Structures are given as structure tokens and as C-alpha cells.
Amino acid sequence: MKELRRGRRSLVFPERPVLTAWASVVGNKEGEGPLGPEFDRVVEDSRFGAASWEQAETKFQQAALELTLERADPGAGEPDAVFCGDLLNQCAASSFALRDTALPVFGLYGACSTMAEALLLAGCAVNAGYAANCVAMSSSHFAAAERQYRFPLAYGGQRTPTAQWTVTGAGAVLVSAKGRGPVLCGATVGTVQDKGITDANNMGAAMAWAAYDTIRTHFDEMGCGPEDYDCIVTGDLGRLGKALVTELFAGDGVRLGGRYEDCGALIFDAGTQDVHCGGSGAGCSAAVLAAHLLPRLAVGRCRRLLFCGTGALLSPTTVQQKLSIPAICHAVAIENDP
């Protein structure tokens, strides 16, 4: 049997599951950002024609799923499973998005790391032969997240300088045993990290250590370093969290350099879009992966990508109880398949 593990937390995918189709559907503000032209669909109406923001988030997932399946190889058939999750309480956007389908579903909760967790588990399922095609999917919605995690929008609360702006949108990726496209070659599973940050408006700082820990472990266990990737992308630490990760690696004498990017920093223009530290939300890394990163891999503009989903595992209840913010980061290595 081929070796499937390296060290304590890293997995390899010798069968090289292929990312054969993907799609991103986002809101207006995301469409106006630097990646605007790259999204598959920009929906002007933040309610997406639905009665509530929460139901709109469901529609963003449904649209991303539909578009992904339309683009799949017609011979592939229906997916064998969907790995998905979101930020709404009880992951309601995902459950409602899938109730009109007959697709087998694995509900996940990894906060903003969900897309990486979903890709990782879909990769395991396809590599092992449990599935021929699996969807990895995630979403978030600015207005639904604000009222759930912080204040109702109508309250008009001020945002702190370290706050991030939850992305409205969804991304979906089809992971297949056969086909053409970028391939999953390995992954490193996250552990829950908590360095005592208690400011719920500074999630970048809470997540930075988790990102450092997982990427560091990935390098150590896989016997590689930043030079083995031409793109290392965290999602979504924002500008402050990104600076902290850069600094943590600098402390080890490791320069991440220009190859290091963050989905939260990529998706909005910090100068003009009033998003403070950048984008966040489980839809942020999912949409940036599908709109920006995978197309770059597919056309060969990037050869090896380390996609590192980062999630802050707080809840409004734990914040009210003055508990610190645990965080997690899952990393997935993706190569182009020339």
C-alpha cells in the first residue's frame, strides 16, 4: 500500500485527486474589489431575491454548486458526496442549500477554515476510492454574519481598526478521481490553537498562530519549505494577521516573501473599500480559491499552491463569557497538472 501519512499531521494523496470544476458567486462589494472580473457571477442584490440574508446565503451556495456541476465532465455523473459548511448558527446555509438535492452530505464546522477542511476530506475520500467525485463548498454573508456575531446593521456600530469584513459569497470545487485540472497532492490537518486573544474584533491575531503552526508543521513533516511553493495563501487572516504570520516565520529565519498572500487581503482594496483589515468569512477563501487561485494554477501561472484555510472558533456566547478565541488552520497542497 502506498504511504498515506507523513509525520503526525500530514497526509499525502498518491492518486492525485483532480480539481475538475469550480465556481464562485459573490455579492456586489466583492464584485467591485480587485478580483471583481474573476468571479463567475456577481449578484447585485444582497438578498439574492430571498426573504432574508440567511436565505440569500443558501442561494449563493446553490448557485455556486449548480455552476460547478454544469462545468463538470458530463460523464462524471452526480457527485458521491458534498463536504460543506458555513458560519451561520447550525450551519443552516449549507443544510438548506442541499435539501433540494439528493446528494449525500457531510456537514462540517471549521469557521473560515471550512473550505480547506472540505477539500482535505474530499481529497481523502477520492484518493482512497470512497468517491469518484466530491464537492467541497463553503459560504458566508456579510449582513447575516454581522447580526449573528456582532450588531444588527441598523445599529450602525463603529468598526475597530482590526475588524474584518465578512465576504458575501460562496465557492465550490469538484474533486474527481479522473479528469484534467490542478491536483491535490497533500495536506496538513489543523490542531486547535489558543494564544489567549480575547478581542473578537481581532480575529487575524487569533488565527495567525494557528496558520503559523500548521504551515510550520507542513514544512517540517513534508520536508519542504516556502521555496517549494510559488504561492502560499492563508484565508482569511487579513492584513494584520498576514503581517503576524510573516513575522512568526521571520523569527525562525524563514522568509515567506512575495509568494505569501492572504485571501482576506486579496479580495478587497484596503485603500478604497473601507474594510479595515480585509475580508473574512467562510465564503472568502472559498470564493478566492475558485475565482483567482485555481484559474492561476490551471493556466500555469502558479505551479504549486499551499492553500491554508484559517478559522477562528469563537461564538458570541464564548465572547460574552470572556473566553479567549481558539483557532485552527488546515493546509492543502495543490499542483498544476501540465
Next chain:
Amino acid sequence: MKELRRGRRSLVFPERPVLTAWASVVGNKEGEGPLGPEFDRVVEDSRFGAASWEQAETKFQQAALELTLERADPGAGEPDAVFCGDLLNQCAASSFALRDTALPVFGLYGACSTMAEALLLAGCAVNAGYAANCVAMSSSHFAAAERQYRFPLAYGGQRTPTAQWTVTGAGAVLVSAKGRGPVLCGATVGTVQDKGITDANNMGAAMAWAAYDTIRTHFDEMGCGPEDYDCIVTGDLGRLGKALVTELFAGDGVRLGGRYEDCGALIFDAGTQDVHCGGSGAGCSAAVLAAHLLPRLAVGRCRRLLFCGTGALLSPTTVQQKLSIPAICHAVAIENDP
């Protein structure tokens, strides 16, 4: 390569991952119920010495995990992954339970089906060779769930006849590549089912169809029937949901008979414990599995068990928006290993 799939939703585990250790830790009311003497630990204090019910739920998970790992084969080493989730918003009980460990974590959300989803994914990981040992774990807490989903306890709201009582407790199971104990032999993945039930106090009815659909699919795809199991257990439909599943199968001319049980009906005494339709919560099926079902398999009192975790995928927000209640059921087949 050995066949790993049957039909559209069923998986087989030819390597027969072994359930080598398990533990259950529950609250006082559960300890007073019919399964009282079977739980590993009954904690009289519903706060478990913590500052809040939510933090107590974390301690129930930690205690179940600790006890499980104490019982593991000393040569097994630390688990390679934990698959876990709970009912608190953002699955906070699980995240906080694992932040003091260095264990790789996959956060799940399947409402009360979480334990079955976790077992299923742990089985896939061990069967495929991705892990030598994985923990599947879940929890719930009556007081934390009441104030999150319904009313603060101090409000003294009346419970409807179809209501269920959320179990305070946690269960954990160690799934291993080697060792002695009951084995995982197959599973059927759930799809999201929604038959239009909108009464959040009648989750048994919402989940019954999902249970029927998954068990029916399991029989069809695996080419088996109720007679191939000497115990089929849903968790946690309660008495009403259990009656509905029995009726749905009767409509097909299939008699489930005395082999059919429900974790929510088993854990409390309906006559004396004032729990209306029975127990519920992600900790219900987890604790009943670890306290009651696995020991019966281990001593040969049951030879083949179909463990069917059922989850109602509602949130207070979706209820307020008058949406119906989607539900899911994952089934896992467990055999004793004589």
C-alpha cells in the same frame, strides 16, 4: 483494490476498523434513568464545576475523551485525528474541549447525527490507512441547549407533548486499525430530507423521514434487511419519531419489530422522568452508544448493530423565519468480533 462502495450512498470497510475503547460521561438526570448504571461517570453538578453550562459541556467532552484514551491500548499512541461536533453555536464545546490538546481536529456539524457522522468518517480514515487511531466524539447539554434553541430555563416555559429533553453528556469512541473490539463494517451516508415539518418542538417527526430514507437505502444498497441486524437503533427520534419510522417501514411491508430501538427512548424513563417524547441532543446517541450499545456488542449480547444517528438541521433563526426543518441520518453498521 477492494470494493469500497455499494450503490450511491453506501460504503464498506473491508479492513474492519476496530472500536477499541470508548467512554460516556453524563449528567444527573441521565444517571437516574434506565441506563444509569451503565454510564462510566455521572456528574451530579450540571455545571461540572465550570462557570457556565457551555463550559460544562466542554468538560463533559474532555472527560469522555480522557477516559477513552486511558482505556486505549498503551501501545496505540496518541490518536491521529478527532472527528467531533456538538449543538452549541459554532460547535464551541468541541473546539474548547480540544484546545488544550495537540490532536488534529476535524470539526463536524450534523446536529444529533454528529456521532454517526464522526464514526463514519473515522471509519473511512482508518480503513483507508490515513490514520491508525481516530476518536469520534459528540456532546450536548440540556441547559445550554434550552437557552440557545428555546427559552432561558428561568422563564419556566411549558414544554409541548412532542418535545424532547436534551441529554447532558458526551460519548467518545476510539476507532483503530488494530486491536480487539466491535468492528465497523459499513455505512450509509445521509442526504438532507425536508418533508415540511415546521414545529421546532416536534423534531422527531422532522427526523423520522430522514431515518427511514437512510435505513431503507442501506437495506437496498447493501442487499440486506432488518433480519440481518439484531439491533437497529436510531438516535434520537424519541417515542413519536420511533413510531413514525416503524409505520413508514410497515407501509413497505417491512416489520422492524423488537430489534428496533431509539437512543432517545432508551435513555430516560418516559413514565417517571417527565421528558415527554424522550431524550435528544448530539450527546444522546453518543452516550447511549458508548454506555449501552458497544458493551452489548463487546460481550456478544448483540451480534450486528445498525447505528443510525439522526439530526434536525434547524436553527432558531430558520425557525423564526418560519422555514421547515431539514433533517439528516447517517447509518453505521457495527459487528462484534468474536
